[in-house]
Amino acid sequence: MVNVGYVQGVYQNCLAETCRFLNKHGFAVIVSRVGLDKDGQELVVTLAEPLYFKDWPYRTGAKPNEKLDILAEITETISLNDGHCVRSTLRLNYFRLDGEKRIACEAIHYDFDATVEKQHPVCHAQNSNSIVALPEIFPETYDATPLAKRHQDIRIPTAFVNFAGLFAKLIADHLPADTVSEFWSTCKSYIDKIPAHASNDVVKEILAGKSLQSHSWYKW
Amino acid sequence: MSRILLFDDVESKRNEISQELLRLTDKQAEVVAFDADSGPDEGVTYEQHIERQLRANIDDAPIGLIACDKELGMYGNYPGLSANAISVVARTLGIPFCQYSRHPMATQREIDRFNTLKRWDSEEITLTGNGSKEWAGEIAHLWRGFEFIRTEYTNPQIGKLKPATALATIMGRKDAATRISLYGSGDQSVMTEVFAFVEDGDYDTVAHRMPRVLGTWLRLSILRFPGLLVNETAAASYLNVSTDDLKKEKVRNFFSGARYNGPFSGIETWWWRDDLEILLLEADASDGKAFLQTKGVPVEPCLDDETSERAGFYCMITRTPVSRANSKGNINWFPSGADLSRIRNSKFEQITSLVSM
Numbered sequence: 001m002v003n004v005g006y007v008q009g010v011y012q013n014c015l016a017e018t019c020r021f022l023n024k025h026g027f028a029v030i031v032s033r034v035g036l037d038k039d040g041q042e043l044v045v046t047l048a049e050p051l052y053f054k055d056w057p058y059r060t061g062a063k064p065n066e067k068l069d070i071l072a073e074i075t076e077t078i079s080l081n082d083g084h085c086v087r088s089t090l091r092l093n094y095f096r097l098d099g100e101k102r103i104a105c106e107a108i109h110y111d112f113d114a115t116v117e118k119q120h121p122v123c124h125a126q127n128s129n130s131i132v133a134l135p136e137i138f139p140e141t142y143d144a145t146p147l148a149k150r151h152q153d154i155r156i157p158t159a160f161v162n163f164a165g166l167f168a169k170l171i172a173d174h175l176p177a178d179t180v181s182e183f184w185s186t187c188k189s190y191i192d193k194i195p196a197h198a199s200n201d202v203v204k205e206i207l208a209g210k211s212l213q214s215h216s217w218y219k220w
Numbered sequence: 221m222s223r224i225l226l227f228d229d230v231e232s233k234r235n236e237i238s239q240e241l242l243r244l245t246d247k248q249a250e251v252v253a254f255d256a257d258s259g260p261d262e263g264v265t266y267e268q269h270i271e272r273q274l275r276a277n278i279d280d281a282p283i284g285l286i287a288c289d290k291e292l293g294m295y296g297n298y299p300g301l302s303a304n305a306i307s308v309v310a311r312t313l314g315i316p317f318c319q320y321s322r323h324p325m326a327t328q329r330e331i332d333r334f335n336t337l338k339r340w341d342s343e344e345i346t347l348t349g350n351g352s353k354e355w356a357g358e359i360a361h362l363w364r365g366f367e368f369i370r371t372e373y374t375n376p377q378i379g380k381l382k383p384a385t386a387l388a389t390i391m392g393r394k395d396a397a398t399r400i401s402l403y404g405s406g407d408q409s410v411m412t413e414v415f416a417f418v419e420d421g422d423y424d425t426v427a428h429r430m431p432r433v434l435g436t437w438l439r440l441s442i443l444r445f446p447g448l449l450v451n452e453t454a455a456a457s458y459l460n461v462s463t464d465d466l467k468k469e470k471v472r473n474f475f476s477g478a479r480y481n482g483p484f485s486g487i488e489t490w491w492w493r494d495d496l497e498i499l500l501l502e503a504d505a506s507d508g509k510a511f512l513q514t515k516g517v518p519v520e521p522c523l524d525d526e527t528s529e530r531a532g533f534y535c536m537i538t539r540t541p542v543s544r545a546n547s548k549g550n551i552n553w554f555p556s557g558a559d560l561s562r563i564r565n566s567k568f569e570q571i572t573s574l575v576s577m
Contacts, residue, residue, distance in 0.1 A: 016398035
């Protein structure tokens with residue numbers, strides 16, 4: 001059993017510590033507060049607004065003028081019975097900065113549901129052409145043409161990418177190596193506390209139906 | 221216990237405040253008026269002279285708080301003296317400082333409020349009350365708060381902690397350290413006052429100054445900008461309970477578990493915002509109004525008085541409940557943890573037309 005206050009503290013502290021570290025090192029993150037909604041024994045964790053990673057390096061080692069804005073919208077559901085994550089959706093939008101213009105160059109979401117849907121990899125990434133609800137201070141004008149005609153139904157099996165995975169991914173993809181190691185030594189203990197899925201339960205759920213037990217778990 | 225040093229150039233007012241302070245502190249504080257009988261020698265600045273005078277007596281009994289009238293023109297030997305000079309001395313000596321003004325308009329004008337908020341990280345604690353009795357009340361609470369912080373900080377277990385963790389521990393919520401740190405990050409570093417001493421490795425001086433730094437940070441930022449804590453109006457707005465209803469004892473009692481009881485909590489009422497949230501979640505209530513309904517206590521909702529929408533947030537300029545749609549947030553000089561603090565659109569436009577944001 002975990003209580004609401006524990007989950008609230010884990011997410012709030014993780015967000016505060018990671019964003020404080022990144023802002024201090026010049027990688028701007030517009031902090032959004034964790035909000036909670038309780039539904040029986042499940043606690044839905046959302047952010048008041050998407051996290052806004054502003055003017056980030058296009059990639060590790062990018063030239064100073066190669067910049068991205070990244071928006072991350074997160075909803076996770078935590079079981080209060082055992083403290084595990086039972087659902088997680090992370091939606092990411094990438095905007096390439098071209099002078100004053102913002103070009104929406106990538107939109108992707110990561111899904112996990114412990115109650116495995118048929119024809120769905122347990123954890124997967126999926127292309128998208130939609131943009132999350134913009135944070136208040138994000139410029140309203142951007143060019144979304146590159147996303148318009150992309151195929152949206154390809155589900156790519158992945159590892160579990162949740163709130164903790166978001167930071168692991170963005171840090172690894174965009175920050176210089178020395179900052180990455182300092183980030184982990186400062187923030188790992190907070191990120192480690194973010195609820196993961198209950199892998200045994202997921203295996204049981206998979207075995208309950210016709211399934212492919214591989215690294216890309218499928219149920220059908 | 222320490223002394224409260226009072227700078228007030230009007231003798232009758234000075235006596236009023238002193239008497240009231242003695243009563244309010246149960247004579248635990250020694251209240252001393254600044255001795256203005258002799259002015260500085262030629263070539264000595266007011267700051268240097270006052271600093272020397274305070275240093276000469278500081279060993280007899282420490283000064284726990286300096287309270288200062290902003291206008292000190294009646295001190296005959298110090299023509300042109302103002303609270304600015306005293307605050308410089310207080311900063312030099314690491315003594316907590318607060319000031320008050322007999323010209324209430326100066327602190328009530330919205331444009332002035334905007335300007336002081338904007339430089340919150342470098343301003344001084346300014347009392348919000350009106351008149352000697354109210355000021356004395358605030359001074360007494362500030363003195364008690366700083367004394368508490370100083371006493372706690374002498375505990376080596378707390379003294380060795382990082383500032384945000386030390387303050388969280390002193391406030392009684394060690395788990396809030398990372399969120400408290402958001403109130404001190406970015407350009408607005410409240411720690412500049414001790415940076416030089418940290419660099420010099422002068423940790424005794426850092427330890428001496430830290431209670432002033434922590435207390436001032438707490439009062440000017442964490443308690444003032446709703447986010448981690450909420451004042452009475454911000455709590456009403458967040459809970460969706462009208463400000464009038466939240467004043468009622470019967471209503472407040474339901475939220476007493478979330479009350480903030482740390483340093484300066486006597487000045488006004490604050491609540492821990494996350495504790496309020498937990499109260500609602502554990503009762504499966506969508507907001508404070510619904511929560512109270514389940515307790516058989518009907519209340520009015522808290523609305524933005526311009527739009528009649530559900531408020532939820534707090535306007536730092538008008539100090540009123542405001543809705544998200546009718547206000548601006550993420551103001552770059554707000555502490556980044558203060559996510560319930562906003563500026564009403566109409567005030568934002570009015571003020572930005574007068575000053576550059």
